[in-house]
Every structure is written in structure tokens, then in C-alpha cells.
Amino acid sequence: MMSRVLEKAVVLISVWLAGCSPQSVATSPKGAAAAVSSTAPAAPAVSAPTVSRALPDFSKLVEEYGDAVVNVVSTRELSARTSFPQFSPDDPFYEFFRRFGIPAPWDRDRGPQLQRGEGSGFIISRDGYILTNAHVVDEATDVTVKLTDRREFTAKVVGSDPRSDVAVLKIDAHDLPTVKIGDSRQLRPGEWVVAIGSPFGFENSVTAGVVSATSRAVGAANSIVPFIQTDVAVNPGNSGGPLFNLRGEVVGINSMIYSGTGGYQGISFAIPIHVALDVQRQLVETGRVVRGRIGVTIQDVNAQLAESFGLDRPRGALVSAVEDGGPAADAGVKPGDVIVAVNDKPIEVSSELPPIIAHLRPGTTATLEVVRDRKKKRLEVKIEELQEPRGSVLARGTDGSDTPRLGVDVRPLTPAEQRQAEVDHGLLVERSTGPALTAGVQRGDIILRVGNTPVESVADLKKAIRDSKGTVALLIQRGDAQLYLPVRLG
Secondary structure, rough: HHHHHHHHHHHHHHHHHHOOOHHHHHOOOHHHHHHHHOOOOOOOOOOOHHHOOOOOOOOHHHHHHHEEEEEEEEEEEEEEEOOOOOOOOOHHHHHHHHOOOOHHHOOOOOOOEEEEEEEEEEEEEOEEEEEEOOOHHEEEEEEEEEOOOEEEOOEEEEEEEEEOOOOEEEEOOOOOOEEEOOOHHHOOOOOOOEEEHHHHHOEHHHHHHEEEEEEEEOOOOOOOOOEEEOOOOOOOOOOOOOEEEEOEEEEEEEEEEOOOOOOOOOOOOEHHHHHHHHHHHHHHHHOOOOOOOOOOEOOOOOHHHHHOOOOOOOOOEEEEEOOOOHHHHOOOOOOOOEEEEEEEEEOOOHHHHHHHHHHHOOOEEEEEEEEEEOOEEEEEEEEEEEEOEEEEEOOOOOOOOEEOOEEEEEEEEOOHHHHHOOOOOOOOEEOOOOHHHHOOOOOOOEEEOOOEOOOOHHHHHHHHOOOOOOOOEEEEEEEEEEEEEEEEEE
């Protein structure tokens, strides 16, 4: 039995050495010897170099641009409130909580606690401007940027835009390595792409995959971001990192994953770089992002709806509601209209409409092509500015240099809130972080003045902060009392 095994082993080895196929070799030692000595041409074999040349090599890309990818560490302040039942010092559970360090009823509010988070980013200018995700630095009191050469810098948040999930950071450094920017509008499904980031804190990890789809609407139906879908492995910590094409150009910012477990499951999404750069330009120049709106609610068109509304095939954005007094209503748009083009740009699916409208400048006029009663109509609509639900105040020096933000999210008071507070102006604080939190500004406070300057709008507050240096005095109304709080801007 053993000899038969050895004979077969000799045959297989002979086959491998001769480069012949197993079918041309006898199963006896004599046949094996004949196979080895045969002068018959060997069957062509695929060599390892041929296979390797068929696959992309990302090493040069990583070597050239990996140093421009950074690790972003943010610190947030949390309140350590708990809802434990009350225990007296005589209760046996009192000693249990004390000995094991569990927050007990006597320690229900231990003050702000620190939470550390990590993400990624990439350098877009040699003087230290960095792009990342808004959710990476959201509510952060401190942001630290780590380079691949192990240098660390305290970063200033130039601006953050939750709608697009884009944030701009600035570090005080020069002659930094930068990425090369590509055109995300030229991406095609099936194209190879590479992500570099810090998943789970493993800095500058490289993963690769292909573009699965473009112009994906993720989340809300009126999403303004036409996401790039890929199968690149992206995990917590990759957020804010770059997505490269094979030419070494950044085409997107890795933003989120589609997962039922919280970890990567084969679907990830990136913000197109052309969208991110528009947000970055506005945040740097003005501290805010301006977008357009027309005041409609839309839905997709399926085969049945297309037949019902007289379309040749499913396409366009079906208007299900029109805002009273809005731009679309003034232009004559009605529920049941199907918007099939904007400024002669076709709308194939409804998710394409919000990004197009959002990127039109308020005050300009756009031409809508709609299908109504099986006929096409052209309507002129004046673009209106999309108002954000609240304003995030950014402090910028009068010379254009960046200074730490004030650290409050505010909104104008409603008429009812003004009557209740017995004031005729002011901004309601919805969130307080950073310098404002340190100074004692709380959620629910009403900011009435900066120094002697009344504050009636977010723009007023931004201007007052922009024209100030060092410490500013905020006049706060809290309950029935008014007091000045000094806030050091740095």
C-alpha cells in the first residue's frame, strides 16, 4: 500500500518538474520516467509574473500620498448623569456602589466627562488645511492631528457642515505633504479605488475595492450628497479619510458604512470630492455654506407611476407636495408634476434633484422641465436659500486668520419664546462646547449682547465675534436673571 502511494508521489513530482499535464503520464515508475525524458513540448503554463501584472499595484500610490493622510483625535465633554434609585448610607448597596466605583445616587452628576474619538483626514494645502468628516469633530472641545512622522498638532475647526458631513481643520505647520485632487464626476462603476485611514486606531491602513455605484442617495429622501458606493473595507476610524483612484487622485471622503453589526459588511459610502471642495471653499471664505431650495417634496417614479403620468419610462422626480408661498408654488409647480430636467440637465431618479437644486445659487433662476397631464411644460423658478435649523458660530479674526470658535449652537427665538422670556431679541443656546462651556454658558441660555452690541441674528453674533479678540463678554439671560459671562476666544 505504501509503495503505491510513493509511486503516485513520484509521478506527480515528475509531472510538476516536466510541466506536463497529469493526463499524459502513466501511473507506473516506467511511465513516469518516460514522461520526464519525453521531448514532447510541455503545455503552456501561466507564470506568476503574468498573473501579478493583471492586478493593480497600489504600493506606489501609498508611498507617494500616504504621508498626506492624518489621524484625527477629538475630545468631547459628556455629562455623567445616571438614573439610579436613591439609597441611604445605611443601605447595603451604598457600600457596593462605593467599593466598585459605580456612579451612585450621591454622585449622579459628576460634571463633564471626557470622551475620546478617532477618525482620519487628509492634507489639501502645504500650509495645513485638512479635510475630514463633520461627525469626527462634532462637539469636540479639542482636536489633535497626528502625522505619519509622529508629529502632533492641535487643530482649529475652521468650519463644519453637518448636511454634507464635511469639516475643515487647520494646523499651524508649513511645507506639508498634500494629496492630488481628482474629478469624482468621472468615476465609473467597476473602477478600482483605494482607501487610507485609521480603522480602530490602526493608523494609515490601506484597503482597496471597486466603485459599486455613483450618485447614491443615503438616509433622507432629500439628501444633498450624491454618495459614491464602494466595496472598500471601511470601519470606525476610517471616517474622514481619502478615497483614491488608480491615478493617485482623491475622488472622495470616506464617510459611512451600511451595516447591521456596526462593522464593515461590504458596502461603504464616500462623499464626492467635488462636493467636499465646494463646502471647504465656502467654510474658509465665509464660515457658512449657502445652498438653494425650491420648496417641494418629491418621490421616485416606478413603472406603474410612469404609466399613470404618461411617461415613456420610469424617470424624473414626482412632486408629492408643494410648499405654500415657496419658490416652486410661485413658479406654478403643482403636486403630480414630474420634474424631468433642471436647466436642461435630465433627472433620471428623484435622488438626483436635491443635489442639483442645493448647488444653485440663491437668487438665480432655474428652468424646470415638468410633465403634467402627459405634456411637457417649462417653468421658471427663483432659487431661495436653504435655511439651516440652527447656526454653529465660528470665530474668525479680522485679518482672516483662524481663531478658536466660540463654541455654541444657537438659533433665533420664536415669537412665543420671546414673549415667554419677555425679550424682543436674542439667540437661544442649543448646545455649548469649548470656550463657551468653560465660561459657563449653558443650553437654554439666551444671548442678548456681545459687549454693548445687541444680537438679533446668527449673522450678528458671527460679526461681533469676528471683530473681537481675546475675551468677549456675553450678556446672558438665564431664567429671570441677566448676567455677563467672559469668554476667552484665545
